[in-house]
């Protein structure tokens with residue numbers, strides 16, 4: 491019998507530990523272990539990796555990641571009510587699961603992890619987006635992680651993989667595709683979760699590129715795309731005028747028409763503009 495078989499079904503875990511879902515913590519749990527195993531498989535070969543899991547909840551995805559062979563998992567969970575359920579999993583997989591009770595936005599996980607490191611999470615989407623942007627914008631590259639496998643609302647997932655010219659194209663697409671390969675690998679209907687959220691979800695897998703597709707300073711590129719897409723309907727010469735007094739000349743030097751709108755500008759051109767503004 492494998493370790494996973496000694497653990498009770500997740501519905502039983504939820505009932506035993508009285509884990510009624512809390513909206514304030516974005517709790518929509520995955521209770522189907524076939525599904526959590528499927529998501530874990532999207533994270534790639536885990537056998538020689540440490541995995542950082544954010545928001546394990548009752549541990550469905552955690553079980554999937556362990557069963558898929560993760561060397562060691564560090565799981566950060568904000569809700570203390572989940573800790574007893576997670577301890578049962580840690581006992582079934584001795585030495586392979588460490589749980590920290592806290593806010594993932596405030597904890598530095600690096601002290602606990604040994605490379606290579608992969609990240610996997612089913613998180614409330616606002617926390618997920620904030621962490622994604624942090625993981626994508628360290629000053630230096632490559633980052634501490636090899637890949638990210640993250641659940642998002644379908645609409646947010648589409649913004650991460652969007653191409654120029656589409657409505658979904660914006661800051662997230664630029665930051666994700668500049669230094670990573672991003673794909674939607676799985677779509678999930680609301681009924682996959684307990685309780686079901688209002689909208690569909692999707693799993694996005696991002697693999698860190700060895701180096702950025704085009705050179706640029708991360709902080710400057712972030713500033714440029716934030717300003718450009720904050721006023722996405724305006725021409726860039728207006729949307730970006732706060733960035734440099736001679737922005738029209740800078741845009742032209744980067745090969746971008748000052749009358750262009752952000753939605754039409756490629757990643758390569760945004761990087762050229764960031765370099766131009768860095769001179």
Ligand code: SAM
Nearest residue numbers: 515518519520545546547567568569593594612
């Ligand atoms: N991974 C579990 C699953 O798939 O069933 C739970 C997913 S549920 C959508 C999100 C989880 O993230 C909850 O357990 C919630 O308590 C936790 N969470 C919410 N905000 C958090 C934060 N800032 N840091 C760590 N965990 C957080």
